[in-house]
Amino acid sequence: MYRQRRAQVKPAHNDISQSTPVYKISPSPPLSTRYLPFHHCLQDISQSTTVYNDISHSAPVYKDISQSTPVYKISPSPPLSTMISPSPPLSTMISPSPPLSTMISPSPPLSTMISPSPPLSTRLSPQSTPVYKISPSPPLSTMLSPSPPLSTRYLPVHPCLQDISHSTPVYKISPIPPLSTRISPSPLLSTRYLPVHPCLQVHPCLQDISQSTPVYKISPSPPLSTMLSPSPPLAIARSRGEPSPNFGSKTPFVCFGQATILNSVSGGRTVKLGIGQPTTDRYREEDQQHSVAVQALDLFLSLQGYCGVALVMQLKVTVLLYILVLVMQLKVTILLYILALVMQLKVTVLLYILALDVQFKVTILLYILALVMQLKEGDAAGNILTTVKVEKAVAERSGSEDDDLTSLSWLQDKNLLKGINLQVAVGEAQESPTSDFVDDSASEVADSTCSSGNSLSPLPSSSQSSSPSKLKHPQHMPYDPLIHVHSKPPYSFSCLIFMAIEDSPSKALPVKEIYSWILAHFPYFCKAPTGWKNSVRHNLSLNKCFRKVEKAPNLGKGSLWMVDPVYRPNLVQALKKAPFHPYSSLERVSVSNRNRSSGSPHQTDVLVAKGNSRLPNPDLFPFLSRRLAASTADTTCLLSDMTADDDVNAAAAMLALKHGNRMIAQKRAEWFRRIQVQNDDSIPVLLDLRKKKTRASKIPQGGSNERMIPVITTSPSEDHTYSAGRTFTSTPAQQPLATTSPDEAFEEGSESNEGSSPGDEPRPVCLFPNLSLVKVVKSSSSSSDTEEQRKIAEGADALLNLAGISTRKRSHSQGEYHSDNNISPSHSMKRVATRGRRKNSGKRGLQRVPVKKNVVGNHPRGFQRRKQSQVAININNNNVVSSSGNHLKSHKGATKLLSNHSTNENGSIRQLKSEDKVGRTKR
DNA sequence: TTTAGCATAAACATCG
């Protein structure tokens, strides 16, 4: 089948591959930015010869492989994310022109790669026949304890290796310790192992290179999301309107249906597999190593395809590097992209492979990192950088076979997806180690209407790209915004905005920058309908968590938006509730594994706070990571110390502060201090930007000892949404200090008017039903104010500042137009005038006729309902315009209406909606 | 069924 497809490869690809150096990855910046950078262990092996020389020169001391004593252990590489993020274009790295030494940056101490620490030479013993075995210290069995049969993970060894092994040292390449072990101590690492494609199944030639023991193992890679998310360049490029990385015919990587072996850097030949030509025949004309390589490659290719093989071989020295990358998409195109890098310098070589798949609506990326150590005698010039790319499209696939191939049926065949109906719900395949990757395609299946079936281009077609999936990314699978560009991010706009602002150095961004950030980090929006910008603005305006601050008039139009520090914890919490918040990916996997093993595969969205592991990737979110570090610590403290009733505990802490209760737990105080410090960080910015809003003028201090602290709730209902204002429930009567004008009285009441009504439904923060601001009186009796107290007081001050801000009615409240003279009085007057004009002109309110898309007959859908709701709107508007909050409160029905409306300003007239439904039902 | 949360669309105003 695959051979057939290879025969169908477009000539253009062939031409390109022949006319341009294939190994020159891509001159196109967008594409290059997507490539993975060299791992540090790849860097400059040529210069860090210390260790290698030891090894190479002391070849005779090597132990015999027969002794099966682990000699080398290839230590796992650092988190891939650190390798990927700020990478220079790979093209610059892989370009054949520069010598390898120039490509390799200085010294990644190989010693750091090789563990345990004792020098290699000390652990090597001479042998007459230098057969080297590179194996990890722990037995494979211990490393792979709960994992599927090892045989499924072993890399095949081509017979060519056996031959070479006869004359040259054969190195046994030990498996890399699971990356996950470095990420999380989850015991269930096996579930993270990547499946091995059938073509990777143990080949007979694998058997017994030396001891009939498995030689290769594909080390599991960390979650893709953690590995691949960082690549902002691509997203940035997209956000700037630059064309998306084109894997089309101009890119040498796109060699559909053919395999290309590149031997570069050392001036090796470039050998290509001609389309439709027997690859083996061609390569038999090559020299030995190429022939071997080709044979191996051909073998793998002939085993069903879907695999990429990277082989690096050097004469008389054997290195096998093997990597599989699998990309699948249902019924459409499959792009398989593999980059394998192998460098040799007398000794070890690193193999590095990136597999990338970009596919419309279905994107599966498999990423595998392989490390191969290689020993070679003498020849220091034997550096070989070999890149093998096998890219393959199955656009022509049709019929059931396509489905089979694209629906991970081979996984089922291999019992990796036991009994999972991929067609129905691959997402159910939680038991599969590949479910994380499978689900994407599965999730896309539902709305996949793009079965063009003929799209060789890995990029989505125009029609495809115009209709990105509006379905949110499924929660049970890792999400990478840069990979799942067709899945709606599982973050709310609030979270997106929050992340954007937090990721900015100044913690304040204009809306345009927020757009840019979102575009850069979530390319989904590049092709999403433009309404999302409206949503962003809408969210900024309506969400109390975000505050508009004036910026210098010469900075252009618009304002800066920043996170209200008061609500920031809510946003943080909301972000953490997101299925794949930036700092959840790592632990998420372990949690997921845990759940899988415990038989609760569908609870993978449950996040477990695990301290610093929640921190965002600093490469991804440089500022956000720093910024959230403190809050993470706070949260960790909270989560670890506080019970589920965080709000209650927080409130208790507040009470303790209020009463000077020294009984407050040390950790609570510590947390509070941290909050204070954290807020102190932000307050100056906010206050500075909000100079016109002097808290002192609005919030009576009530004496030097009195402080008011906002109660920060963690109630889910008050996270960060429009109703976040409920967090600060305060009524004029009960919070007179916070009210200096009738307008403000209404504002406070309008936000939580039911709070003043006895018997109202309890609210989460109703531990202090009327206290959004808790007076904290610095205990005069505590004459021996400790430093801690002072800090607490400062924190209280800071929070008081925030309270001063928070107690002010925000601009989105119409009442503010009357009362807020601090922000641009002229502006306020304009607003007032505008509102009056609006009302008089009748453009709004009752006479506004929303344009509905869905109409029934000649009437917009919900016509009657709208008429009814408009009455409510009228009521509401009247109320607002007259600022007669009390009037509404006096009206029971209206109070109820406002109760709903005030708690969810966006969900306006829900009460009427329900009433209307009832009415219609009656009718 | 109700409610809250969220998204989306749209109208409209303001401003550079």
Add this chain to the structure above:
DNA sequence: TCGATGTTTATGCTAA
């Protein structure tokens, strides 16, 4: 005048 920005309202969907 136009586009970006900001506000507000309306409505639908979904999950709890």
